[in-house]
Amino acid sequence: MTNDVIIVGGGLSGLGAAVELASKGARVILFEQSPKLGGRCYSYIDATTGDIVDNGQHVLVGAYHHTLRYLEMIGTRSYLKGESRLSLPFFHPEQGIHTFSVSVLPKPFHLTTGMLQFSLLSFKERKRLLNVGLELQQWNSNKEQHLSLLTIDEWLTSLNQSEEAKKNFWNPIAISVMNELPERASALLFARSLRSTFLGKKADSRLLIPTIGQTELYVHGAEEVLRKHKAIVRVNTSVDRILINSGNSIGVEAGGKIEKAHSIICAAPYFTLQKLLPDEITTIVPFSHLNKFKSSPIVSLHLWFDKEFMEQELIGLIDMQLQWVFNRRKILKEGGKATSYISAVISGAHDVVHLSKEELLSLALKDIHRVFPESKKAKFVHSVIIKEKRATFSPLNETEQYRHSTETPIKNLYLAGDWTNTGLPGTIEGAVMSGFKAAERCG
Ligand SMILES: Cc1cc2nc3c(=O)[nH]c(=O)nc-3n(C[C@H](O)[C@H](O)[C@H](O)COP(=O)(O)OP(=O)(O)OC[C@H]3O[C@@H](n4cnc5c(N)ncnc54)[C@H](O)[C@@H]3O)c2cc1C
Structure with a gap:
């Protein structure tokens, strides 16, 4: 019997599509080249300490509506924890710890009062933060057009944000949301992320942190749902070719075999997609633009x-x-034997990703000792350093126009993945949203 849908890639976009389609009764077959599902979200147990290690600490917000629905579907939504209101402590080398918190007031005052109370900035600078809040509220298509030409840094300058305000408030937020430096990243994508987090429902601004490993959170429940609905999952099986006949996608070649289906969802990253297509197709838009993307x-x-x-x-x-x-x-529900376990993150890590593990460890310990003087009395026991060189696509204005929507010029071939045209930077939410959208088109 021909499959209804073949899914290429078992990251969160592929899993989102598979769970959605299989739950609705479609005959689904998913191919994943690596031995495990989850793609860029995975975890494992560290043999030395017995602790769960994520490939990188992932953080979600309440505005991740598609992701939260996915977690509901696979039964792991309750493993996210979050305070009722966003509260972010910042350490400043000279001025110590200051916390940015949104208040209990209704939107947008929860954000504006939070800005006015952020004591790391002078009162004049705090008042100027409101310029950004106002800009986010007065949104229209002209503004979208204007922002699509600016970097985050240029946008903040145009709104009279001082260098101190950028350094002490905007940049730490922007780098983690965008995984790119504010001098390079798109103002439009950042502003959209801020709007969805702070100007939607109040719960959208909650920070949500997984209390279990990423594989348990995103993969195990999905595998169960797929098993229940008799979907086929083939790990360790790379798709070598998407088969196209007279402008129609008809199946794939994977593990030396041909598998046919009515629809194909390609949920592989942009840097893989081109290799899967026949040469004559790679010259057609959007496939001809895939080499314009960069990674961060x-x-x-x-x-x-x-x-x-x-x-x-x-x-x-x-x-x-x-x-x-x-x-x-x-943060974690269960832990290993060492007393203290922390994870530090460097996003947009272009300047340090080439450093050796010893060099990275040395710079990390220097910072840790500075922020937590008590740590100098603690014995450093163990480390795991993970470099994700292609953690996300780089969210630049230049490439935004090349992010393609779900449909392609090839009939029955659909695209999913955080790099497709989700309107967001490279995030879990973009990945799951794109998977759901592709599933809907196949339905
Ligand atoms: C360290 C790190 C930290 C992050 N932090 C956050 C965060 O805090 N918040 C947030 O929202 N996002 C975060 N992200 C981003 C988020 O993880 C990604 O946006 C998301 O996981 C991408 O999912 P995807 O399905 O689009 O792609 P992927 O996860 O890359 O999945 C694609 C899958 O396709 C498979 N594949 C490729 N080619 C083939 C082939 N030919 N045949 C079969 N299979 C194939 C790959 O092996 C892979 O499993 C982070 C990412 C990293 C790396």
Whole structure:
């Protein structure tokens, strides 16, 4: 019997599509080239400490509506924890810890009062933060057009944000949301992310952090749903070719065999897609533009010590090499044997991704000792350093026009993935949203 849908790639976009289609009764077959599902979201148990290590700490917000629906469908939504209101502590090397919190007031005042109370900035600078809040509220297509030409840094300058306000507030947020430096990243994508987080429902601005490993959170429940609905999942099986006949996609060649289906969803990253298509097709838009995309790296440093020294669950570091530090011992539901376990993140890590693990460890420990003086008394026990060189596509204005929508010029071939035209930077939410959308087109 011919399959209804073949899905190429078992990251969150492919899994989102597979779960959605299989739940609706479609005959689905999913191919994943690696031995595991989850793509750029995975976790494993560290043999030395017994702790769960994520390839990088992932953070969600309440505005991730598609992701939350996906987690509901696979039964793991309850493993996200979040405070009722967003509250972000920042460490400044000279001025210590200051916290940005949205208030209990209704939107948009929850954000504006939070801005006015952020004590790391002068009162004049805090008042100027409101320029950005106002800009986000007065949204229209002209503004979208204007922002699509600006970097985040240019946009903030145009709204009279001082260098201090950028350094102490906007940049740490922008780099983590965009995984790119504010001097390069698209103002439009950043502004859209801020709008969806702060100007939607109040719960949309909640920060949500997984209390279990990413594989347990995103993959195990999905595998169960797919098994229940008799979907076929082939890991360790690379799709070598998408088969196209007279402008119609008819199947794939995978593991030396031909598999046919009515529809194909390609949920592989942009840098793989071109290799899967016949040469004559790679010259057609959008496939001819795939080499215009660039990637941006993330370096994650997982560190264990013999003493606890971090009170917070997470903290942003201003003007330092590490950008965010997460207290994994406090966040995770279950843990290994070492007393203290923290994960530090460097996003948009172009300048450090080439450093050796020893060099990265040395710069991380320097920052940790500075932020947490008590850590100097703790014995450093173990480290795992993960470099994701292609963590996300680089969200630049130049490439935004090449992010293609779900449909392609090839009949019955649909695209999914965080790099497709989701309107968002490279995120879990973009990935799941694109998978759902592709599933809907096949339905
Ligand atoms: C360290 C790190 C931290 C991050 N932090 C956050 C965060 O805090 N919040 C957030 O929202 N997002 C974050 N992201 C981004 C998020 O992880 C990604 O946007 C999302 O996982 C992308 O999913 P995807 O399905 O689009 O792509 P992928 O996960 O790349 O999935 C594509 C899959 O296709 C498979 N594949 C490729 N070619 C073939 C082939 N020929 N045959 C079969 N299979 C194939 C690949 O092996 C892969 O499994 C982070 C990413 C990283 C790496």
